Amino acid sequence: MKSPVAILTLAAAALAAVCVTSLRAQAGPRRVAVPISLLAIGLNDLEFTGVLPGIPKSVNVHDPRYSALFEIQGQPSTSVRVELVLPGALSASAGAMLPIVFGPGDGFADYSRGQTPLGVTFNPYAPLISTLSTSGQIYVRLGGTVLPGRPQNGGEYRATIILTVYDLGT
Numbered sequence: 001m002k003s004p005v006a007i008l009t010l011a012a013a014a015l016a017a018v019c020v021t022s023l024r025a026q027a028g029p030r031r032v033a034v035p036i037s038l039l040a041i042g043l044n045d046l047e048f049t050g051v052l053p054g055i056p057k058s059v060n061v062h063d064p065r066y067s068a069l070f071e072i073q074g075q076p077s078t079s080v081r082v083e084l085v086l087p088g089a090l091s092a093s094a095g096a097m098l099p100i101v102f103g104p105g106d107g108f109a110d111y112s113r114g115q116t117p118l119g120v121t122f123n124p125y126a127p128l129i130s131t132l133s134t135s136g137q138i139y140v141r142l143g144g145t146v147l148p149g150r151p152q153n154g155g156e157y158r159a160t161i162i163l164t165v166y167d168l169g170t
Contacts, residue, residue: 056148069141074165084162086125092153092156101147102125
């Protein structure tokens with residue numbers, strides 16, 4: 001049986017959530033409990049402001065205004081695997097590129113949302129194996145660093161972050 005999967009693409013211009021769940025067939029007249037689907041919601045974009053040519057600019061994973069924030073919802077206490085597909089650069093409409101990097105402490109699985117951070121730091125390049133809270137949620141935060149060149153063309157740069165969540169069962 002395939003596990004239910006939630007996939008979220010977060011872009012600076014638009015947020016879109018796509019949830020995919022697998023179906024299974026049963027022979028005979030049995031009642032099958034259908035688990036609550038996973039849902040991934042992009043609540044905040046990763047945003048860099050005031051970037052100057054030649055000077056790296058970082059956003060701390062705990063920054064409530066500029067770090068990316070995803071909410072994952074599902075069956076309480078469900079084990080999940082969270083994977084991120086991260087860009088190597090942001091791009092401007094004219095084709096200019098702005099390199100972006102993520103360090104081993106730029107991911108944070110937050111179980112508290114708005115309280116003193118209660119969670120675990122993780123490397124966003126590696127899968128996060130975790131459990132949804134007793135209320136059926138986990139918040140994933142993401143920070144990062146842009147590395148502008150000298151010179152660096154001005155303008156608005158964008159990239160897409162893809163978050164995939166796998167239900168590992170309870």
